[in-house]
Amino acid sequence: MTFRANSPHARDAAHHLHPYTNMADHEAIGPHIISRGEGIYVFDDDGKRYIEGLAGLWCAALGFSEKRLVEAAHKQLDTLPYYHNFAHKACEPTIELADYLINHAPCEDMAKVFFTNSGSEANDTQIKIVWYYNNILGRPEKKKIFARTGAYHGITLAASSLTGLQYTHNAFDVPLKNFLHTQCPHYYHHGEDGESELAFAKRCADILEQQILDAGPETCAAFIAEPFLGAGGVIPPPQGYFEAIQIVLDKYDMLLIIDEVISGFYRTGNRFATQTYNLKPDLITIAKALSAAYLPIAGVMISKKISDVINQGSKKYGMFGTGYTYGGHPVPAAVAMETQKIYDEMNIGDHVNMVSHRFAERLKQLGGHPLVGETRGIGLIGGIELVRDKTDRVNFDPQHKVAPWCANKMTELGLIARPLFNDTIGLCPPLIITDQQIDDMFDILEQAIDITHKDYVSTL
Ligand SMILES: Cc1ncc(COP(=O)(O)O)c(C=O)c1O
Numbered sequence: 040m041t042f043r044a045n046s047p048h049a050r051d052a053a054h055h056l057h058p059y060t061n062m063a064d065h066e067a068i069g070p071h072i073i074s075r076g077e078g079i080y081v082f083d084d085d086g087k088r089y090i091e092g093l094a095g096l097w098c099a100a101l102g103f104s105e106k107r108l109v110e111a112a113h114k115q116l117d118t119l120p121y122y123h124n125f126a127h128k129a130c131e132p133t134i135e136l137a138d139y140l141i142n143h144a145p146c147e148d149m150a151k152v153f154f155t156n157s158g159s160e161a162n163d164t165q166i167k168i169v170w171y172y173n174n175i176l177g178r179p180e181k182k183k184i185f186a187r188t189g190a191y192h193g194i195t196l197a198a199s200s201l202t203g204l205q206y207t208h209n210a211f212d213v214p215l216k217n218f219l220h221t222q223c224p225h226y227y228h229h230g231e232d233g234e235s236e237l238a239f240a241k242r243c244a245d246i247l248e249q250q251i252l253d254a255g256p257e258t259c260a261a262f263i264a265e266p267f268l269g270a271g272g273v274i275p276p277p278q279g280y281f282e283a284i285q286i287v288l289d290k291y292d293m294l295l296i297i298d299e300v301i302s303g304f305y306r307t308g309n310r311f312a313t314q315t316y317n318l319k320p321d322l323i324t325i326a327k328a329l330s331a332a333y334l335p336i337a338g339v340m341i342s343k344k345i346s347d348v349i350n351q352g353s354k355k356y357g358m359f360g361t362g363y364t365y366g367g368h369p370v371p372a373a374v375a376m377e378t379q380k381i382y383d384e385m386n387i388g389d390h391v392n393m394v395s396h397r398f399a400e401r402l403k404q405l406g407g408h409p410l411v412g413e414t415r416g417i418g419l420i421g422g423i424e425l426v427r428d429k430t431d432r433v434n435f436d437p438q439h440k441v442a443p444w445c446a447n448k449m450t451e452l453g454l455i456a457r458p459l460f461n462d463t464i465g466l467c468p469p470l471i472i473t474d475q476q477i478d479d480m481f482d483i484l485e486q487a488i489d490i491t492h493k494d495y496v497s498t499l
Contacts, residue, residue: 040068047072047084071450076103079469079476081455090480092449092456094469097269097301097420098332101381102469108333111377115370124154124367126358132373139379140340145313146320150343154336154367158300158326159193161337162263165296165322166197167361169261172294172345175352182217183254185247185262185293189223189271189460192263192298192324201263204271204460219254222246223268226277227413227424227432228461236277244283248290256291261321263296266312272463273422275415281318294321294345300337304328305382305470307418308392315417321345328470331378336371387470391419397474401481402466408485410492419470425462425488427496434461439499445491454483 042049048069057065072084079102081091094100101108115132122130137152153168155161166184173181184201186192192201199207200214203223208214222243223229230239251259262284268274288295297320302312306328309315313323321344326337341349349359381387395418402421406414412426412434425442427435435441442458449456449464457465468480 042069078102078104079472087453089450089453089455090476090483091469092454092480092484093465093467095332096327097306097465097467098327100304100306100328100387100470101331101333101378102471105331105333105381107381108331108374108377111373112334112370115373119369122369123364125362130367130369130372132369132376133367136372136376136379137367139376140325140338143310143379144340145309145311145318145323146342148342148344149323149340150346151341151349152338153341154338154372155363156335156337156365156368157193158298158324158337159195159198160363161300161324161326161339162192162198162201162296162298163195164339164361165261165263165324166201168322168339168341168345168349169294169296171352171359172348173260175348175355178257180258181260183219183259184217185219185221185250185259187223187264187268187271188220189225189268189274190220190263190265190298191268191270192265193300219250221250221262223271223274224277224280225268225272225274227415230277237279240277240280241283243277243280244287247284248287251287251291251293259291259293261294261296262288263298265298265300266302266307266316266318267417267420269301269420269465269467270459272424272460273416273420273465273467275417276316281316285319295319296322296324298324300324300326301420301467304378305387305391305418306420306467308388308395310382310388312417329378330371330375331381333378334368334371334374336368336375385471391470394472394474394477395419397477398466401477405481405485405488408488408492410488410496416466419468419472421466422459423464423466423484423488425464425491435496435499437462441491441496441499444495445487448490449483449487452483452487454480454487456484 051070052066073081074084075082080088082088140152186201188203190203192198200218203220224243226236226239303325307315321342323340330336402414402416405411410425413424415422427433442462446458459465
């Protein structure tokens with residue numbers, strides 16, 4: 040494509056290194072520029088409207104035009120546009136937010152929040168905390184962290200070492216030492232013939248236990264999991280999974296880190312998916328819908344057991360020697376606090392529980408399509424896996440890029456959704472979506488899958 044000289048497209052293609060983008064292609068095709076938003080819709084620079092079926096990157100929970108969040112940011116910018124939280128300093132919005140989060144934590148023993156700017160930084164901090172904890176407890180060899188194949192935990196060196204997706208590792212020299220990956224708990228693909236979901240879940244836990252024994256339990260520190268895998272294909276846990284895993288973690292004195300970056304703040308209908316699945320985390324990662332994505336803020340929620348050890352560490356080393364210049368920045372903190380007030384006033388959990396019936400119904404209907412192998416989801420998040428062979432559950436050759444082709448077709452038809460691992464289309468719309476808008480979204484999706492089937496798959 041030739042760009043008009045000095046157009047935004049030309050300048051972007053020439054000068055902007057994009058995240059998660061094929062840069063060779065990008066220089067040729069340029070960007071798709073999104074210019075404004077309204078409710079669940081965004082508009083591109085040609086004025087074309089799209090349903091944002093993934094809430095941006097699983098984050099814009101209140102859509103794209105919530106004026107109260109703009110006002111909250113403006114008011115805080117006018118009062119104190121920046122201050123930090125190092126060396127006993129604090130600012131009011133950050134205090135209010137930490138207090139609110141701990142008072143609304145999904146388990147009683149959460150004690151403190153440490154703020155970061157992104158989910159990746161928060162998961163990086165989780166690892167530092169786990170290592171610090173074991174060093175202070177006098178067991179410096181207990182450092183290995185287990186994550187799952189297919190997991191997504193971010194992209195700092197340590198967070199991408201946790202992530203179990205090859206495309207985040209290619210040529211980056213990760214995973215680093217002390218990071219291990221265990222079985223992806225996807226029953227549809229990894230359950231064996233005649234094996235029940237419960238038996239599969241137990242087998243996942245047995246595999247983890249064997250890996251711990253092979254590594255040496257005295258060297259194994261923690262296990263990190265998203266309540267449902269997100270970027271790995273929207274995969275809810277099989278029945279009995281976390282119960283079986285928790286038994287193994289307790290047996291070898293390992294911590295459980297639950298990554299609620301996508302699932303937190305009502306995606307499953309509850310404030311946290313920790314409640315939905317009755318989990319017992321020692322540490323929780325939060326981000327995204329914490330501020331409805333209007334400003335970057337994330338964090339780590341820390342249980343009392345760990346917070347007490349951090350205090351012991353301060354007696355030995357003085358200060359807790361980690362922190363980000365913008366960690367707990369007062370402006371995103373004020374926006375996050377306003378976001379929480381809006382969720383509470385709207386009873387957003389009740390809304391999600393109501394509209395998720397329509398979402399689940401339409402998702403299930405799609406399961407009958409000849410191109411759809413499995414549909415899965417919970418609350419307002421779903422995955423639609425496109426397969427070559429429905430009976431034998433065989434995926435397409437990834438080189439055919441069937442889900443990306445389908446996603447491009449959806450974009451043409453006015454829906455932005457995301458092609459994920461294994462030709463899965465991910466849906467995670469803003470939580471404010473209505474029944475009618477859910478129908479509109481699925482109507483486009485169905486049409487795009489039909490066209491993909493007829494016009495593209497038939498040519499492969
Ligand atoms: C479950 C999960 N954890 C961590 C991250 C990383 O968050 P960020 O992109 O804010 O660094 C993501 C991003 O999508 C995520 O889905």
